[in-house]
Amino acid sequence: MAKRIASSANGRGTANGNNGARVTLKFLANHLELSPTTISVVISDSPLAATIAQKTKDRIWEAVREFNYRPNVFARYLHGKRTYCVAVLVPDIGDEFSASLISGIEKELAKRGYFYFVVSHRGAPELIETSPDTLLDRGVEGMIFINTPLKRSLSVPVVAVSDITEAPDVSSIVIDNARAASLALKHLLKLGHKSIAVLRGPRGNGDSEDRWLSLQKAAAELNIVLAPKLTRELGKYPECNNTTMSDLGYHAAKELLEVSQEFTGLIAFNDGSAIGAIRAFRDAGLGVPEDISVVGFDDIEQAAFNIPRLTTIRQPLLNMGELAARSLIKRIEQPAEKSREVLVEPKLVVRESTAPPAPEPRRPRS
Amino acid sequence: MAKRIASSANGRGTANGNNGARVTLKFLANHLELSPTTISVVISDSPLAATIAQKTKDRIWEAVREFNYRPNVFARYLHGKRTYCVAVLVPDIGDEFSASLISGIEKELAKRGYFYFVVSHRGAPELIETSPDTLLDRGVEGMIFINTPLKRSLSVPVVAVSDITEAPDVSSIVIDNARAASLALKHLLKLGHKSIAVLRGPRGNGDSEDRWLSLQKAAAELNIVLAPKLTRELGKYPECNNTTMSDLGYHAAKELLEVSQEFTGLIAFNDGSAIGAIRAFRDAGLGVPEDISVVGFDDIEQAAFNIPRLTTIRQPLLNMGELAARSLIKRIEQPAEKSREVLVEPKLVVRESTAPPAPEPRRPRS
């Protein structure tokens, strides 16, 4: 009988009453003079465990604690047991959009005892193509695609956030862009703006297309024209690598300024580009909201502290992440569950970057 | 002999020439009329592979392609093979500090073919205590602790970023806070500031203590006093959950304003709190830099687009992440490698939020 009690917080490398040898089922079996079967049955609480005497169970659990036995995850998985592991694919984890989503995902996954791999592909097509297989090799039971195209179907459940997948049977979590567009446009309209510029999202971003279409549709319904020359696209995806959204917004806004002196409102693709645009206007001697009103999108942390505080369409990113994780787990644990699309409600947050347009045509301040 | 060529991009669930059954070594062996041993030897390119005829090798590789055979990672690992998997522990992935670091880490890991788990513990002590073991169970070969305390030593290499570990034999990547402090202080001093307020980092953050100590030391050397009443701590760690750095900075700055009308300079713990503070000053009718100069820390994306553009001490977060990953891999692959501390050089980035103090004592503008 072993005398030593292992320190509860032993770090594997340290002593555990077994003199350095790994604590395996076989070792425990030896020590308890039972068969590995019995111990396995008790530990994994299989139905068979009912047939084991309580006294024996107690002995087993005690030994488990004493030696800090931890079943080998890999051996277990060989028998097709669950891995409780999923993957998140994302263009880049560096920006606040992705980071907030992942934060929400993580929160929910942790609550349910799941682990996750993160793969950021930076838009590289071959990574997008091959990493699902590698992840499958590693036993993930499901995947969350953030803003990432998926062309084929996979053998595990998939949830897409900011959907740009073509694959069937994928659940998706998307913001209600129609509602968002109408919210932003109506707000500006009510303030009295007639000429509105738009910063479209980069091609390759899941929301770009849908958002733009929604904006056009809403504009048509409200009898506004979104003039093409007052529209800028925020750069192609692959180039997004070293350029930040603010940077993209800054340059797009400058271009806009060169083209026109008329517009009094701007709807940006997101808060980052909105902040960049405001900076550009400011550099041109124009004030926000005095000369131009700006509406952002997302409501990132800085939005509320920006000068001026940013009026924006809030996307509940944390919730969306949680929702994505929850949907995924549901589909993993209840395979009968059908895939479905969840539309998330955006919210207009009015702050300081929007105001009625100046009565006079604007002119750069000195 | 199989007739069909598997589609190269088959998604596991789909046909692969084997009618749905898993493609295992045994299956391939059967199909090629070779023993599993031979195939294994060839595929894993063990030394023995030299003894296999080239012709046979070719046949094997062809079959591997044809059936899209992928060795089972878990079965492999049972034999103690490498997992190429590490873990990153972080308080929270949502903020730009962590996100940038992870982005750097990820970049380097991906380059070397490693996968990684992320665990964000939100400061919860029991998670910090238990997750290393769970991660070890999952076969990680090393861990990166971002801003996370580690009290015991682990059986795998550990690299700490923004170091607050007490464990021995841990490599660490830390910013040179002494240099940073001197940079910030000298900048303000040269502009003519005498009375300088400080926003200290939250307790529990790895850099807080060191940064503050460095600041005091540098101040002493430069013959400035950092008055305790002009010093604020940015809230305790656990409460940091729902509060953003900007929020913390905002409130701390307000408090500062209530206490004193004298200070003309502020050194913030990071850019988030700096932006919050600027907002608070502005709300009180004070301008930055006209009335108060503000120095941030980190140089996050928004810093360059903020109004005013933020003067800040840049921390090369992406590089630090890459460095951390590189160190970790080195220690994994060359166990003889000793742990060491890497001091990263900060850089002063002068923008618009700092200027000489106004000659007159300041007073709130209307």
Added chain:
DNA sequence: GAACGCGACTGAATCGATTTACTATAGTGT
């Protein structure tokens, strides 16, 4: 007192690959 049932376990096959220690065949030198 033979047949039966039941409680409490266990043996052996299995998951999918790796690895060590062979074997079988063909070719070489003398």
Added chain:
DNA sequence: ACACTATAGTAAATCGATTCAGTCGCGTTC
């Protein structure tokens, strides 16, 4: 023609746990 050496491969044990199909002893029951 015989030992000897490559060459080309294979059988079987192993990693650590799970699981199906028993086994063994003992108390009932008619």
